[in-house]
Structure formats: structure tokens, C-alpha cells
Amino acid sequence: MDGVPDLSQAPIPPGSSFTYEFVAAPAGTRWYHSHFDEIAQQGAGLYGALIIEPRQPIQPQPDREYTIVASQWQTGATEANGSPLPAVPTPSADGMAGMSGMGGMSGMTGMGSQPRGPTPTTSGSGATAGMTMFPPGATLPAFDTFTLNGKAVPAVPPLVVHEGERLHLRLINAGATDTLVFGLAGHKLSVTNSDGNPLLTPAEVDGVPLGVGERADVEFVANNPGRWRFLALGNKAGRGAYASRVYEGHEKDRIQDFPSNANLHVASYADFVGPPHLGAPDRTMKLELSGGAMMGMGSETNWTINGKNFPNTDSLYVKSGERVRLSILNMSMEDHPMHLHGHTFQLVAVNGRSVDGPLKDTLTVRHMEQYDIEFIANNPGDWLFHCHNLVHMTGGLMMELHYQ
Ligand SMILES: [Cu+2]
Incomplete structure (x- = not known):
């Protein structure tokens, strides 16, 4: 679990507590943050650095x-x-x-x-009850x-x-x-x-x-x-x-x-050079990121994946052990730092050119660029894949990953 409200765990109510235990691995520069009402909570500083020192x-x-x-x-x-x-x-x-x-x-x-x-509202029903989205007519924070x-x-x-x-x-x-x-x-x-x-x-x-x-x-x-x-x-x-x-x-x-x-x-x-990536993907999903204001059209509070706005975005369904490729094209005017929960992925192609790129959990997809990433489905659960720009994610640039 990793704090995504009502997807991977229930939110922690005011006045109560929740204890996480985890094995501190792998070593590296990481961070932790609230995943609830992000513009209000992350935006007000509810996060910190998490440094895992290497043994050697x-x-x-x-x-x-x-x-x-x-x-x-x-x-x-x-x-x-x-x-x-x-x-x-x-x-x-x-x-x-x-x-x-x-x-x-x-x-x-x-x-x-x-x-x-106006403050974004936390609403909705079912699996995404805790996700916070902009209300209609909201202006940009x-x-x-x-x-x-x-x-x-x-x-x-x-x-x-x-x-x-x-x-x-x-x-x-x-x-x-x-x-x-x-x-x-x-x-x-x-x-x-x-x-x-x-x-x-x-x-x-x-x-x-x-x-x-x-x-x-x-x-x-x-x-x-x-x-x-x-x-x-x-x-x-x-x-x-x-x-x-x-x-x-x-x-x-x-x-x-x-x-x-x-x-x-x-x-x-x-x-950035990472390890050689081996094998062909078992499953590929193409994702086109769009939204925001372009040539006077659209809204900075509305962002889409394949034309759909969360919670109506398509989910990615994978089987345990599969090598999964996501081919991500950014058709919008702004950067999208795309973050996958629960997995480390590798950048394997830039604008169609194969690379042995870095291992990452957040990849900034720039305007009119196409990046392909691959990960091994080795952590069964229900996870979020989303833009880490707080305005974009609150504006709907999110999708879910589920294991079949
Ligand atoms: Cu974004």
C-alpha cells in the first residue's frame, strides 16, 4: 500500500494514526508525501526527503x-x-x-x-472516492x-x-x-x-x-x-x-x-544510461496525454489520457510476471512528470528510437515527445499511474493499474 485513498488503502482520518513498516531497499534518494487532496496537503508542505543509505x-x-x-x-x-x-x-x-x-x-x-x-473537492464514489478533482469552473491555483x-x-x-x-x-x-x-x-x-x-x-x-x-x-x-x-x-x-x-x-x-x-x-x-533491457514486451499500451489550454481552447484544469479524464480514464490490466510497455505521447503544451506507483520502470525508447535508458519511477514527458517505458509486473495490487504536476493530476491526468 502506498497511501492512494481508497485505491491502495483507506485515507487516515483526522486525529487517527496509521503505522507503515517497510524494508528500506533499494538504497537511494526518495521522498514521501501525502496523496490526499494534493494541492492542499502537498501544496502546504506535507512531504519530506527519504534517503536510504547504501550498506557499502x-x-x-x-x-x-x-x-x-x-x-x-x-x-x-x-x-x-x-x-x-x-x-x-x-x-x-x-x-x-x-x-x-x-x-x-x-x-x-x-x-x-x-x-x-475554489478549493478542489474530494468527491466521487466507489474505488475512487478519495480522489480530489477540480470542480467545474475552478480557476488555477x-x-x-x-x-x-x-x-x-x-x-x-x-x-x-x-x-x-x-x-x-x-x-x-x-x-x-x-x-x-x-x-x-x-x-x-x-x-x-x-x-x-x-x-x-x-x-x-x-x-x-x-x-x-x-x-x-x-x-x-x-x-x-x-x-x-x-x-x-x-x-x-x-x-x-x-x-x-x-x-x-x-x-x-x-x-x-x-x-x-x-x-x-x-x-x-x-x-542517462541504464542497464541493457532484454526481451520483448508481453503487453503494450499507447497513452496520449492531452488537455490544458491550446490556442484559446480547452482549460488548464482539464487534462486527459487517450481523450478521457479521470475517473473515466481506461485502466491498465496486467498479469503477474509480464513485461509491460507503455508508449506515452505528450500532445499538450506542458511537461508531464508521469509517476508509476509500486514499480520501477526503464526508459526504453525516445521518439521511437530504442535506448537503454535509466531506471526510474517518474519520467517527465515533454511537449510533442514520445517516450516508451517498460516494467515487470512484479508487485500485484492496485496502483496509480499519474502526472505528478499537482494541477494536472487534480485536473484528471491519472489512471489505474490493476493485476488480473
Ligand atoms: Cu502533467
């Missing part, structure tokens, strides 16, 4: 480790933290192009305040403020390093809507794990995009003394948060940013 220390052993949880909040603020943030680089799925734009300083664009709509470990700019404390140290960062996007690109000026990052799972070979990049729910472990050697900007950039200019990373003795230096017009390599999934 990571090699080579890091000298220092930071866990960085990025969050988004509804505060009614009209500007994104009042902070200068550069334009957002958008990686392509196939990693063909290095990205520029991270170095620009086009921030200070006001966010504009959006009216906060505005997640306007970004934090790193609970602090917004300018209160985010600097992360101190010593020259020569090997740093290990556990990055978690626990936000609500935005894909965040993490980067550290003056340093390449070596991505070692995706969603906690080790890559076959580390990927050297300038920035790591993480959709809501995704995690990455990155390492770097502190070999460029100074005071450097550490960024988590959101979906639009002015969205996101930053901290400074300061070498001991450089506290009074000017903060250095990514250089303007730099050609920066923002990671794509094509950079």
Missing part, C-alpha cells in the same frame, strides 16, 4: 553531502521572490543540442497574480513562490564547501507544477543516480532538469574557488530559486553566475 559507502566516498528539497508554494505573491533569475533552458529529448540561455539575466519579470480558485529546503530568496543560506572536497548532492523536486533545472555556475555536475537508481556511467552536464517528483544525485569536485550561484530554474523567466555555494574564505566575493550566452549542456534522458 558510495565510491569514491564524498567528503560532504547535501540534500536539497525544492518546493513551490501558493502565497499570493505577485513577483517570483523578487529575485533576478535567468531565462529557462529547455533541453531536447534526444540531447542533440547543448542549451544556451541559462546565463541570461532576463528575470525580474513579474509573475502577475492569479486569482486563487498559483504556485508563485519557490524555496530550497524551505527558504525563499534571499533567505536561502549559502552551501559551504572546502576546496578539493568531493560533493554529493541529492536533488529532489518536491514542487507543485514546474520542471526545475538545477545547475551550479562554474562547475560541471556529474549525474550518478536518477530517481535514486544508479546510472551505468555518470553523465557530465551543466544542468539537470527534474519534473515534479523526480530526483537526481549529482557529484562534483570543488576545484574552482569562489562564490557561485546554485540555481533551480522554473518553467518561465523569473520562476525558481537560488542559493550561493561558497568556498571557505570566499564569503565576501561577488556571486558569480553562469556566463551570458554560454552554450550549456542541460541533461536530457538520452544522457
Whole structure:
């Protein structure tokens, strides 16, 4: 069970308790959160990092480790933290192009305040009684403020390093809507794990995009003394948060940013190599993600899988032991960080091209991209497959997985 109301367990009523026991495996950077009335509960901070340490220390052993949880909040603020943030680089799925734009300083664009709509209602019947959906006519919740470990700019404390140290960062996007690109000026990052799972070979990049729910472990050697900007950039200019990373003795230096017009390599999934995937799928399901507002049509509170809106989306039925392939095409204008409960899957194709991609539990499917994932049906039960963007899932981008 994993907390999905009335699908995998009953919700925990106010004033009562529920005890979970689990075997802490596999090791990796994970997180936990409420799965009830997500915009209200997750959106107000009901989550935390869950770090499972490996029995054998990571090699080579890091000298220092930071866990960085990025969050988004509804505060009614009209500007994104009042902070200068550069334009957002958008990686392509196939990693063909290095990205520029991270170095620009086009921030200070006001966010504009959006009216906060009525609270989503928890309603329905039968197996999905606890799922919270937008009522008709709901307006979009505005997640306007970004934090790193609970602090917004300018209160985010600097992360101190010593020259020569090997740093290990556990990055978690626990936000609500935005894909965040993490980067550290003056340093390449070596991505070692995706969603906690080790890559076959580390990927050297300038920035790591993480959709809501995704995690990455990155390492770097502190070999460029100074005071450097550490960024988590959101979906639009002015969205996101930053901290400074300061070498001991450089506290009074000017903060250095990514250089303007730099050609920066923002990671794509094509950079992430997982184990070879073997065998053909026993079962394939095609999923077309759509919805939102396009060319003045549609609604940002209505999202669909194969044209249907939860709870009317088709369920996926599998048999125990099968290799199952999901071929996911995103026809909408926004990213969809798709999360599968109860299973680890592998990315096996990007836009029809076969890859041995990373093992993951959350995969951000970008606009007009098609990603194929495969998993072994090895955990009988009733599970959810959904977009981890809180607005999209509340807007219906969810489906159920059942064992026959
Ligand atoms: Cu989505």
C-alpha cells in the first residue's frame, strides 16, 4: 500500500494514526508525501526527503553531502521572490543540442497574480472516492513562490564547501507544477543516480532538469574557488530559486553566475544510461496525454489520457510476471512528470528510437515527445499511474493499474 485513498488503502482520518513498516531497499534518494487532496496537503508542505543509505559507502566516498528539497508554494505573491533569475533552458529529448540561455539575466519579470480558485473537492464514489478533482469552473491555483529546503530568496543560506572536497548532492523536486533545472555556475555536475537508481556511467552536464517528483544525485569536485550561484530554474523567466555555494574564505566575493550566452549542456534522458533491457514486451499500451489550454481552447484544469479524464480514464490490466510497455505521447503544451506507483520502470525508447535508458519511477514527458517505458509486473495490487504536476493530476491526468 502506498497511501492512494481508497485505491491502495483507506485515507487516515483526522486525529487517527496509521503505522507503515517497510524494508528500506533499494538504497537511494526518495521522498514521501501525502496523496490526499494534493494541492492542499502537498501544496502546504506535507512531504519530506527519504534517503536510504547504501550498506557499502558510495565510491569514491564524498567528503560532504547535501540534500536539497525544492518546493513551490501558493502565497499570493505577485513577483517570483523578487529575485533576478535567468531565462529557462529547455533541453531536447534526444540531447542533440547543448542549451544556451541559462546565463541570461532576463528575470525580474513579474509573475502577475492569479486569482486563487475554489478549493478542489474530494468527491466521487466507489474505488475512487478519495480522489480530489477540480470542480467545474475552478480557476488555477498559483504556485508563485519557490524555496530550497524551505527558504525563499534571499533567505536561502549559502552551501559551504572546502576546496578539493568531493560533493554529493541529492536533488529532489518536491514542487507543485514546474520542471526545475538545477545547475551550479562554474562547475560541471556529474549525474550518478536518477530517481535514486544508479546510472551505468555518470553523465557530465551543466544542468539537470527534474519534473515534479523526480530526483537526481549529482557529484562534483570543488576545484574552482569562489562564490557561485546554485540555481533551480522554473518553467518561465523569473520562476525558481537560488542559493550561493561558497568556498571557505570566499564569503565576501561577488556571486558569480553562469556566463551570458554560454552554450550549456542541460541533461536530457538520452544522457542517462541504464542497464541493457532484454526481451520483448508481453503487453503494450499507447497513452496520449492531452488537455490544458491550446490556442484559446480547452482549460488548464482539464487534462486527459487517450481523450478521457479521470475517473473515466481506461485502466491498465496486467498479469503477474509480464513485461509491460507503455508508449506515452505528450500532445499538450506542458511537461508531464508521469509517476508509476509500486514499480520501477526503464526508459526504453525516445521518439521511437530504442535506448537503454535509466531506471526510474517518474519520467517527465515533454511537449510533442514520445517516450516508451517498460516494467515487470512484479508487485500485484492496485496502483496509480499519474502526472505528478499537482494541477494536472487534480485536473484528471491519472489512471489505474490493476493485476488480473
Ligand atoms: Cu502533467
